[in-house]
Amino acid sequence: MKKPRAVLFDAYGTLFDVYSIALLAEQQFPGQGQRMATLWRDKQIEYTRLITTSNHGAHYRPFWELTQAALRYTIKAIEPRARTEWDAGGFEDKHRALMGQYRHLSGFPETRAVLTGLRERGLKTGILSNGDPEMLGISVRSAGLEALLDHVISVEPVRLFKTAPEAYALGPAATGVPASETLFVSSNSWDALAATWFGYQTLWVNRQNAPFEELGVLPHRIGHSLRDVLAYLDAA
Amino acid sequence: MKKPRAVLFDAYGTLFDVYSIALLAEQQFPGQGQRMATLWRDKQIEYTRLITTSNHGAHYRPFWELTQAALRYTIKAIEPRARTEWDAGGFEDKHRALMGQYRHLSGFPETRAVLTGLRERGLKTGILSNGDPEMLGISVRSAGLEALLDHVISVEPVRLFKTAPEAYALGPAATGVPASETLFVSSNSWDALAATWFGYQTLWVNRQNAPFEELGVLPHRIGHSLRDVLAYLDAA
Numbered sequence: 001m002k003k004p005r006a007v008l009f010d011a012y013g014t015l016f017d018v019y020s021i022a023l024l025a026e027q028q029f030p031g032q033g034q035r036m037a038t039l040w041r042d043k044q045i046e047y048t049r050l051i052t053t054s055n056h057g058a059h060y061r062p063f064w065e066l067t068q069a070a071l072r073y074t075i076k077a078i079e080p081r082a083r084t085e086w087d088a089g090g091f092e093d094k095h096r097a098l099m100g101q102y103r104h105l106s107g108f109p110e111t112r113a114v115l116t117g118l119r120e121r122g123l124k125t126g127i128l129s130n131g132d133p134e135m136l137g138i139s140v141r142s143a144g145l146e147a148l149l150d151h152v153i154s155v156e157p158v159r160l161f162k163t164a165p166e167a168y169a170l171g172p173a174a175t176g177v178p179a180s181e182t183l184f185v186s187s188n189s190w191d192a193l194a195a196t197w198f199g200y201q202t203l204w205v206n207r208q209n210a211p212f213e214e215l216g217v218l219p220h221r222i223g224h225s226l227r228d229v230l231a232y233l234d235a236a
Numbered sequence: 237m238k239k240p241r242a243v244l245f246d247a248y249g250t251l252f253d254v255y256s257i258a259l260l261a262e263q264q265f266p267g268q269g270q271r272m273a274t275l276w277r278d279k280q281i282e283y284t285r286l287i288t289t290s291n292h293g294a295h296y297r298p299f300w301e302l303t304q305a306a307l308r309y310t311i312k313a314i315e316p317r318a319r320t321e322w323d324a325g326g327f328e329d330k331h332r333a334l335m336g337q338y339r340h341l342s343g344f345p346e347t348r349a350v351l352t353g354l355r356e357r358g359l360k361t362g363i364l365s366n367g368d369p370e371m372l373g374i375s376v377r378s379a380g381l382e383a384l385l386d387h388v389i390s391v392e393p394v395r396l397f398k399t400a401p402e403a404y405a406l407g408p409a410a411t412g413v414p415a416s417e418t419l420f421v422s423s424n425s426w427d428a429l430a431a432t433w434f435g436y437q438t439l440w441v442n443r444q445n446a447p448f449e450e451l452g453v454l455p456h457r458i459g460h461s462l463r464d465v466l467a468y469l470d471a472a
Contacts (some may be wrong), residue, residue, distance in 0.1 A: 042278070047451065049285040054399045056432045059451070069450040076447035083447055092261070163290045191281070194290045211319055214305040214406035215283065215295070 001220070003236045004201055006177040007118055007229060010154070010186035011129035013041075014205060015226075016037035016139055028094045032078050034122040036057050039077060040098075042069035045188075048130055060159040062132035064206035068101060071095055103135065109121055115148035121233060126151030128171045128184070130161045151175055162195030165208040171200075183230055192219040237456075240437055240471045242413040243354055243465060246422035247365035250441060252341040252375055252460075260337050262322060266329045268314050275313060275336075278305035279425075284366055284397035291429070296395040298368035303338060307331055339371065343379040345378075350462040351384035362387030364395045364407045364420070387411055399430030407436075421465055428455040439468055 004036075009015050018041060026033025047066040051059055063067075075091055076082045082091040118125050126149055129136055133154045140146055151174045158166040172179050184200035186192045192204035193213045204212065204217040205226060211216060221232050245251050254277060261276075274370055283302040287295055297305075307383025312318045318327040356362050362385055364371035365372055369390045376382055387410045394402040408415050422428045428440035428448045438455040440448065441462060448454060457468050 032414060045287075047449075049282075049289060050399060050426055050430060050449075050451070053285060053397075054433050055401050073447055073450045076450075080445075161289075163286060165291050188245045190286055194286060195294060197290050209316075211309055213283075213286075214312075215286070215297075217448050 001202060001236070002181045003178060004123065004181055004183040004233060005177045006124035006126065006171075006182045007233075008126045008151075008171045008175070008182055008200075009126045010184075010188060010191050010222065011127045011131055011136060011139065012105070013207075014185060014187040015107055015111050016143060017108050018102075018105060021098065021101055021104060022078065028097065029078060036074055036078055040071050040074040043073050045190075046070075051218065052161045052164050057160045057164075061127070062135075063130045063161070064132055068095075068099060071098055073099060077099070103138055104142040107145060108226060110226045111143065111145065112148065114229055115145060117230045118233075119148060121230075124150050124172070124175050124177060126153055126175060127167070128153045128155075128162075130155055130167075132156050135197050156177045162191060163197075165198055168195060168200070170196040183232065185226070189213050193217060196220070203229060237437060237472070238417045240359065240417055240419040240469060242362065242407075242411045242418045243469075244362045244364045244387075244407045244411070244418055244420050244436075246424060246427050247363050247367055247375065248341070250412040250421060250423040251345050251347050251363065251381070252379060253345055254338075254341060256339055256342060257334065264333065265311075265314060268393050272310055272314055274335035274429060276307050276310040276316070282306075286451065288397045288400050293396045293400075297395070298392065299366045300368055300371045304331075304335060307334055318341075322414075339374055340378040341375060343381065344462060345458050346462045347378060347379065348384065350465055351381065353466045355384060357466075360386045360411050360413060362389055362407070362411060363393075364389045364398075364404070366391055366403075372411075398431075400433075401434055404431060404436070419465065419468065421462070425449050429453060432456070438463060445447060456457075 010173050012018050022033045022037035025036040029036055031232055044067050047070055053185055079087055115125055136152050153170050153174050155161055155167040160166050179199040182200055184195040185203045187205040187207050189204055189212050192202045196202045203221045203223055204219040205223050248254050251390040258269045258273035261272040265272055280303050283306055317325055351361055372390055373390050376388055389406050389410050391397055391403040396402050415435040418436055421439045423441040423443050425440055425448050428438045432438045432453050432455055439457045439459055440455040441459050
């Protein structure tokens with residue numbers, strides 16, 4: 001394989017720490033914070049897939065709206081009272097607070113140093129995310145990463161979410177670097193899998209010590225933090 | 237809406253009781269049976285979606301293989317030792333036993349009576365399932381339902397899983413009854429949602445007392461067992 005000339009990152013869970021959400025959820029729903037954060041994340045991803053597979057994407061809605069819908073579902077799943085007393089039970093306030101937290105996620109501790117390291121090595125850097133442009137813009141600014149990213153690519157123009165090939169194709173179209181010379185980095189194993197199928201070089205950041213998907217393909221490298229991106233490049 | 241002339245059922249979880257799997261899983265992995273059954277089911281569905289959205293279905297594999305792969309993943313997720321000691325740890329035996337149970341699922345208690353009731357009312361009956369033809373045939377025979385189903389429709393010919401519209405289109409193509417005059421019945425809320433988007437009349441059998449998906453569309457009816465199918469038809 002050729003040495004990568006560009007590195008594209010998934011955003012939520014990969015550059016931005018979505019797990020911190022569990023702390024606020026725990027305050028709001030004592031004893032349920034971790035379960036709520038997991039269910040919300042799973043449902044958010046499920047909604048992107050339902051939209052992408054149903055009627056060729058005809059029901060597309062921006063990721064922010066799907067994230068809101070997924071949180072509404074999650075609150076109703078965990079707290080049945082919310083199904084009938086959404087307003088009276090104060091659930092709209094909890095929903096708003098959690099969405100506010102989601103809008104201003106922190107980067108992981110190593111995020112800045114790694115992006116800086118890519119700059120020093122002369123590589124192009126970018127995000128390729130299911131997020132819509134507005135929420136991505138806010139996330140990038142909140143984490144102070146604007147100056148370190150050459151491209152912030154949303155799937156919105158194709159109105160299909162990853163893992164649709166039309167979504168992955170936006171990366172090379174924006175950077176001018178073919179997928180085979182681009183390292184795609186994600187902490188989501190399904191994202192690393194599908195990016196490998198698409199033709200990227202791939203690094204799965206296995207933050208949770210999970211097994212990889214059992215679908216017959218492995219990413220080119222498995223790491224445990226974004227620092228493994230630099231290790232991959234220096235060895236390539 | 238016109239009175240339905242045909243009824244199509246999802247198979248796994250709707251006609252066939254997949255929840256009984258948790259009992260065997262609990263024997264094999266004490267304290268983890270319910271979690272294992274849930275994770276297996278979620279991963280199985282996730283794999284159908286990854287296959288369907290990635291590279292336009294180029295990586296299609298039969299549902300039976302995806303079910304096996306999902307179980308391998310689940311065992312490795314719940315029992316980290318299985319990642320390195322699959323053979324030595326006896327995990328292949330547990331995997332085989334659980335797959336054997338999946339092959340011979342029971343129908344729900346009301347399944348036969350409801351299908352018989354549809355026959356008495358002169359409606360066409362069928363299954364429209366992600367399952368491949370061989371596993372569907374075995375499931376139908378194991379549950380003793382052959383004589384009560386006019387059509388057993390697998391998505392296999394289109395090599396895409398539900399919720400792809402190509403999969404839902406197989407129903408009217410087989411029965412000759414348009415989707416708008418067909419009642420589609422599923423215990424999976426995502427399936428009831430996407431079938432509604434596609435144009436079926438829909439009944440969601442909410443066996444788990446879950447909230448419905450928050451994507452702006454509701455099924456035409458929500459019930460709690462297959463008996464609600466007859467109630468829907470008699471009121472239509």
